[in-house]
Amino acid sequence: MSAYDDLMAFQRETEALSMIAERLGWDQETMMPRGAAAQRAEETAALESVLHARRTDPRIGDWLARAEAPDAVGARALDLIGRSYNRNARIPARLAAELARLTSLAQGIWAEARAAEKPADFLPTLADVVRLKREEAAALSDGGDPYDALLDDYEPGATGQGIAAMFDRMRPRLVALRAAVLGADRQPPALDHVFPENAQLRLARICATAFGYDWTRGRMDIAVHPFSSGAGQDVRITTRISETDPFNCLYSTIHEVGHACYELGIDPDYHLTPLGRGVSMGVHESQSRIYENQLGRSAPFTGWLFQRMTEAFGDFGVADAGQFHAIVNRVTPGFIRTEADELHYNLHIMMRFDLERDLINGRLDVADLEEAWNSRFQTDFGVTVTRPSQGFLQDVHWSVGLFGYFPTYTLGNVYAGCLNKAMRAAVQDIDTRLAQGDAAPATGWLREALQRHGGLRPPAETITQACGFAPTEAPLLDYLEDKFRAIYGL
Amino acid sequence: MSAYDDLMAFQRETEALSMIAERLGWDQETMMPRGAAAQRAEETAALESVLHARRTDPRIGDWLARAEAPDAVGARALDLIGRSYNRNARIPARLAAELARLTSLAQGIWAEARAAEKPADFLPTLADVVRLKREEAAALSDGGDPYDALLDDYEPGATGQGIAAMFDRMRPRLVALRAAVLGADRQPPALDHVFPENAQLRLARICATAFGYDWTRGRMDIAVHPFSSGAGQDVRITTRISETDPFNCLYSTIHEVGHACYELGIDPDYHLTPLGRGVSMGVHESQSRIYENQLGRSAPFTGWLFQRMTEAFGDFGVADAGQFHAIVNRVTPGFIRTEADELHYNLHIMMRFDLERDLINGRLDVADLEEAWNSRFQTDFGVTVTRPSQGFLQDVHWSVGLFGYFPTYTLGNVYAGCLNKAMRAAVQDIDTRLAQGDAAPATGWLREALQRHGGLRPPAETITQACGFAPTEAPLLDYLEDKFRAIYGL
Numbered sequence: 018m019s020a021y022d023d024l025m026a027f028q029r030e031t032e033a034l035s036m037i038a039e040r041l042g043w044d045q046e047t048m049m050p051r052g053a054a055a056q057r058a059e060e061t062a063a064l065e066s067v068l069h070a071r072r073t074d075p076r077i078g079d080w081l082a083r084a085e086a087p088d089a090v091g092a093r094a095l096d097l098i099g100r101s102y103n104r105n106a107r108i109p110a111r112l113a114a115e116l117a118r119l120t121s122l123a124q125g126i127w128a129e130a131r132a133a134e135k136p137a138d139f140l141p142t143l144a145d146v147v148r149l150k151r152e153e154a155a156a157l158s159d160g161g162d163p164y165d166a167l168l169d170d171y172e173p174g175a176t177g178q179g180i181a182a183m184f185d186r187m188r189p190r191l192v193a194l195r196a197a198v199l200g201a202d203r204q205p206p207a208l209d210h211v212f213p214e215n216a217q218l219r220l221a222r223i224c225a226t227a228f229g230y231d232w233t234r235g236r237m238d239i240a241v242h243p244f245s246s247g248a249g250q251d252v253r254i255t256t257r258i259s260e261t262d263p264f265n266c267l268y269s270t271i272h273e274v275g276h277a278c279y280e281l282g283i284d285p286d287y288h289l290t291p292l293g294r295g296v297s298m299g300v301h302e303s304q305s306r307i308y309e310n311q312l313g314r315s316a317p318f319t320g321w322l323f324q325r326m327t328e329a330f331g332d333f334g335v336a337d338a339g340q341f342h343a344i345v346n347r348v349t350p351g352f353i354r355t356e357a358d359e360l361h362y363n364l365h366i367m368m369r370f371d372l373e374r375d376l377i378n379g380r381l382d383v384a385d386l387e388e389a390w391n392s393r394f395q396t397d398f399g400v401t402v403t404r405p406s407q408g409f410l411q412d413v414h415w416s417v418g419l420f421g422y423f424p425t426y427t428l429g430n431v432y433a434g435c436l437n438k439a440m441r442a443a444v445q446d447i448d449t450r451l452a453q454g455d456a457a458p459a460t461g462w463l464r465e466a467l468q469r470h471g472g473l474r475p476p477a478e479t480i481t482q483a484c485g486f487a488p489t490e491a492p493l494l495d496y497l498e499d500k501f502r503a504i505y506g507l
Numbered sequence: 508m509s510a511y512d513d514l515m516a517f518q519r520e521t522e523a524l525s526m527i528a529e530r531l532g533w534d535q536e537t538m539m540p541r542g543a544a545a546q547r548a549e550e551t552a553a554l555e556s557v558l559h560a561r562r563t564d565p566r567i568g569d570w571l572a573r574a575e576a577p578d579a580v581g582a583r584a585l586d587l588i589g590r591s592y593n594r595n596a597r598i599p600a601r602l603a604a605e606l607a608r609l610t611s612l613a614q615g616i617w618a619e620a621r622a623a624e625k626p627a628d629f630l631p632t633l634a635d636v637v638r639l640k641r642e643e644a645a646a647l648s649d650g651g652d653p654y655d656a657l658l659d660d661y662e663p664g665a666t667g668q669g670i671a672a673m674f675d676r677m678r679p680r681l682v683a684l685r686a687a688v689l690g691a692d693r694q695p696p697a698l699d700h701v702f703p704e705n706a707q708l709r710l711a712r713i714c715a716t717a718f719g720y721d722w723t724r725g726r727m728d729i730a731v732h733p734f735s736s737g738a739g740q741d742v743r744i745t746t747r748i749s750e751t752d753p754f755n756c757l758y759s760t761i762h763e764v765g766h767a768c769y770e771l772g773i774d775p776d777y778h779l780t781p782l783g784r785g786v787s788m789g790v791h792e793s794q795s796r797i798y799e800n801q802l803g804r805s806a807p808f809t810g811w812l813f814q815r816m817t818e819a820f821g822d823f824g825v826a827d828a829g830q831f832h833a834i835v836n837r838v839t840p841g842f843i844r845t846e847a848d849e850l851h852y853n854l855h856i857m858m859r860f861d862l863e864r865d866l867i868n869g870r871l872d873v874a875d876l877e878e879a880w881n882s883r884f885q886t887d888f889g890v891t892v893t894r895p896s897q898g899f900l901q902d903v904h905w906s907v908g909l910f911g912y913f914p915t916y917t918l919g920n921v922y923a924g925c926l927n928k929a930m931r932a933a934v935q936d937i938d939t940r941l942a943q944g945d946a947a948p949a950t951g952w953l954r955e956a957l958q959r960h961g962g963l964r965p966p967a968e969t970i971t972q973a974c975g976f977a978p979t980e981a982p983l984l985d986y987l988e989d990k991f992r993a994i995y996g997l
Contacts, residue, residue: 033553036546040534041527048538052723053741056526059779063523067557233542251543289549 024080097291127416167421201505205343245276249288275308282468297476302429317452352407434493439484514570587781617906657911691995695833735766739778765798772958787966792919807942842897924983929974
């Protein structure tokens with residue numbers, strides 16, 4: 018065996034073990050009995066310790082030094098393994114262990130502080146997390162920008178400066194559109210009906226099938242916070258159900274189907290290799306968002322969905338498909354990111370991005386975070402935060418050390434805007450087929466243009482190659498303006 | 508840290524990883540999408556390779572040489588680790604790898620040959636399995652009896668000679684009882700009714716609760732072949748459903764609850780240590796069998812169950828609780844071990860024990876196995892085997908290399924007979940409470956006397972300590988004779 022073959026065989030086993038870790042996480046959120054948490058924590062820690070030892074195994078360095086890639090795919094695999102290995106090698110074992118220990122504790126402390134509305138109970142822990150993450154960023158950045166070093170974990174190649182510039186270009190158009198929509202005379206009503214859980218779940222399965230989810234390589238279960246997990250031959254999704262808000266279940270499902278179809282669409286030759294996963298958080302989110310929004314909340318698809326809902330629930334108080342489309346896309350101000358509509362969502366992200374960048378770069382102290390959040394929320398959303406659980410305590414991310422993750426949500430929306438533009442130029446019958454509950458022309462194009470390539474190219478290049486142009490924010494903003502002006506009669 | 512502490516910390520991580528392997532097996536049989544088999548095989552192999560490396564890690568030998576146990580529990584833990592380590596160290600890596608590869612393939616070959624009724628398609632593979640197992644037995648036995656070396660994996664301390672002697676004492680009484688029962692004038696009818704699946708499952712849950720299954724540390728799902736899996740805080744059971752045979756679902760459930768309660772009842776201090784699992788297959792089976800048979804098929808419990816079934820299914824063609832008890836315990840000759848009644852079951856096992864012992868000790872050739880099976884079946888059961896799937900191809904065990912496993916089923920029955928005798932002498936209100944659908948007096952005694960000790964003592968000592976006498980076959984035979992003479996009016 019050559020050094021290349023040895024490395025690839027070792028890597029393949031590591032990927033298989035990381036699949037197990039992901040499956041264990043799925044089990045924890047869907048199946049695990051509630052009395053098993055302590056034991057599961059020990060099981061997970063044991064597996065993570067095996068994975069960490071493999072990822073920092075010095076043999077990888079030796080193999081990398083001697084390996085010769087047989088082709089471009091192999092070269093990319095070596096590149097990805099090298100990136101990850103060098104990254105891990107820069108982080109002192111002591112820091113890695115401290116971070117793992119602290120962030121596993123911090124999540125519980127955050128959850129309790131949020132439930133009790135007591136920020137003071139969480140701030141010392143958050144300060145520790147920020148301190149350790151800054152230490153990690155310093156170790157990784159090698160004198161460069163610390164925030165960029167963390168961002169690189171989720172969106173390789175992106176920079177805080179580039180994202181900040183893009184967000185600065187987006188904000189005025191979003192704020193103006195938001196003001197116009199909220200001031201419009203025509204305002205869609207809220208749903209006011211009870212939708213039985215079983216019927217919602219049945220309809221969610223129909224929607225998942227409509228978007229091409231492969232049930233022979235997946236399954237759907239209930240979870241508190243919906244997610245998709247796995248890769249290759251086993252990519253499972255979850256959803257949740259609220260009796261009064263069927264869109265929660267249906268659009269969570271379609272969103273997770275987008276994530277799952279990305280993983281399921283990757284070239285089987287890449288399975289269990291470094292190319293066998295979605296290439297970045299931003300590109301992943303582009304798939305979930307385009308399934309959910311540009312396709313799932315489009316007039317043709319909601320027209321079909323209105324018929325299915327009428328069959329499932331009878332008259333639920335909505336006059337026609339037009340009104341239904343408006344209700345699905347209803348814009349309302351609110352405190353909570355995960356409940357935000359397409360228009361407000363990016364404003365939430367921009368705010369988090371600025372705050373977390375300042376925390377990591379030392380321009381904002383954890384002690385001043387709540388004040389900074391509330392003041393910024395007042396400016397951007399025109400609303401006063403009165404409860405920490407509706408303010409800076411709402412998201413789990415920072416407690417578990419996810420700094421540099423938030424901007425990938427809006428990057429995903431931006432990428433989805435680009436892909437939607439390119440796709441509609443390339444494929445003719447998207448809307449006629451969506452109106453029949455069939456997303457195949459759209460999802461087929463996405464699979465060929467993007468999904469099947471997995472990690473073959475870096476994120477921005479993945480989008481550029483799929484679209485035929487480099488990603489910019491313009492298509493997303495054009496799409497949002499066109500859509501909401503039409504719905505609100507502006 | 509002392510050598511003892513180092514070893515125990517290492518062992519604990521290994522136990523946690525083996526819990527994950529078990530959970531993965533559960534997922535495969537209950538949840539996994541059907542298209543995920545190939546990837547899962549690779550995941551499982553990767554984890555097994557990690558476990559094998561840990562179990563044969565030379566550091567264990569160093570630690571064992573230097574470790575000093577702080578107490579008797581620690582000494583037993585060292586003893587169990589040493590046994591397992593020395594065992595693994597005796598098997599050449601080449602042989603372990605060949606066995607793993609062959610037995611994973613052989614199971615599929617066996618299943619196809621059984622379905623096609625083509626023994627010739629399986630015999631060459633079985634010959635290879637037997638050859639490798641004989642090689643393994645030779646490596647382990649160090650000049651002693653090869654079969655005993657394999658048996659020791661499942662029932663430490665048992666010997667083929669001791670089991671053969673016990674089976675020889677049991678056989679005449681079982682054969683005589685069987686002849687009397689089948690010749691009796693009074694024969695209970697078979698059930699002839701359709702029992703809806705959901706109602707069966709609801710009743711199975713009620714039965715599991717009646718036998719004290721802890722739902723906060725477990726769950727029940729459907730599987731083709733029911734099993735229980737896990738230990739400590741997460742012990743899950745499975746069942747299956749046949750619309751025409753509700754006893755399949757109900758008594759599979761109670762049987763698996765017995766296994767699960769053993770694991771769940773073990774002292775939490777032993778969790779994730781070598782003492783934290785049931786001590787042997789035989790002792791494990793004693794728990795599943797006493798729950799299922801001595802308690803679950805007793806007249807008081809079936810009296811309660813008859814009421815519950817009447818509530819669930821209406822009039823299902825059984826006159827009264829007395830007739831119901833007879834039907835639950837109906838004795839019928841049949842080819843298939845897993846469908847056998849309490850009386851025939853041990854005759855199945857005795858036959859397999861003799862045949863597999865001859866295979867391993869070189870007294871029987873694989874080429875002559877079918878002939879030997881069929882001739883023995885004619886002698887013991889008075890019936891001619893006409894299809895291999897009803898004969899020597901019916902069980903999966905030999906294809907996956909499980910030689911020495913079969914006798915533990917009857918050992919379990921023998922142990923259950925002893926425990927039942929001791930328990931009934933010690934606890935007064937077992938039957939009155941069973942008649943109310945409450946097994947707590949019985950299961951409470953079993954937990955205190957046996958289950959909580961886990962692997963603290965060797966199997967026979969575990970039974971002796973619980974019963975106050977050394978295990979013999981007499982209590983089981985007395986119980987069977989009393990029970991079936993009463994039911995059949997002999």
